[in-house]
Amino acid sequence: MSGGFLDFLGLGRPDASLRAAVPGDAEALAALHAGAFRIGWDAAEFERLLANRLTRALVATEGEKLIGFILLSGVAPEIEILSVAVSKHRQGRGIGGRLIASAFGTLAAEGFTTVFLEVEEGNAPAIHLYGRCGFTQIGRRTGYYRDKTGHPVAALVMRRDIA
Numbered sequence: 001m002s003g004g005f006l007d008f009l010g011l012g013r014p015d016a017s018l019r020a021a022v023p024g025d026a027e028a029l030a031a032l033h034a035g036a037f038r039i040g041w042d043a044a045e046f047e048r049l050l051a052n053r054l055t056r057a058l059v060a061t062e063g064e065k066l067i068g069f070i071l072l073s074g075v076a077p078e079i080e081i082l083s084v085a086v087s088k089h090r091q092g093r094g095i096g097g098r099l100i101a102s103a104f105g106t107l108a109a110e111g112f113t114t115v116f117l118e119v120e121e122g123n124a125p126a127i128h129l130y131g132r133c134g135f136t137q138i139g140r141r142t143g144y145y146r147d148k149t150g151h152p153v154a155a156l157v158m159r160r161d162i163a
């Protein structure tokens with residue numbers, strides 16, 4: 001049976017590993033981001049973010065291949081999830097949840113008490129995941145995003161206390 005078919009089924013794959021992002025990940029991060037969001041961030045943008053001392057970034061990998069990431073930015077005691085994404089064929093296997101849990105692992109010890117995020121209303125998988133990770137909605141910003149036809153879409157503002 002071909003590796004491609006096994007890959008499609010999610011069989012025969014090693015578990016994803018998580019590690020801190022490094023500057024050399026910028027190109028792969030930009031490619032993953034472009035596949036996950038309507039407005040992509042290019043490699044230069046990721047280089048800038050990774051060089052910023054306020055940014056925390058983790059990546060999920062399968063072998064050499066980068067298959068997910070989470071980016072956070074903030075000054076204690078508050079931090080924001082800027083972006084989280086998992087490549088399409090790897091979604092629904094708990095990688096997004098692992099990235100969030102792992103990012104949270106060191107935050108409390110570093111003096112962070114509250115995590116915020118914005119998510120597009122209607123992004124059911126992300127809202128479900130954030131709820132499962134302990135986030136609750138604290139606000140709604142009308143017309144914060146544009147959908148692919150240019151129509152305004154609200155953002156939900158979510159918060160989780162980690163102290």
Ligand SMILES: CC(C)(COP(=O)(O)OP(=O)(O)OC[C@H]1O[C@@H](n2cnc3c(N)ncnc32)[C@H](O)[C@@H]1OP(=O)(O)O)[C@@H](O)C(=O)NCCC(=O)NCCS
Pocket residue numbers: 036037083084085086087090091092093094095096097098118119120123124125126128129132
């Ligand atoms: C959001 C995202 C990062 C989640 O990554 P993931 O690896 O699939 O996450 P997990 O497998 O840990 O969890 C996904 C959860 O969403 C659920 N889910 C999937 N599709 C869903 C849907 N249409 N409606 C509701 N829940 C859904 C899954 O069942 C799972 O929950 P469970 O573990 O309780 O069953 C991924 O979907 C993604 O990259 N999306 C595109 C980028 C994006 O929208 N990022 C968030 C921006 S704020």
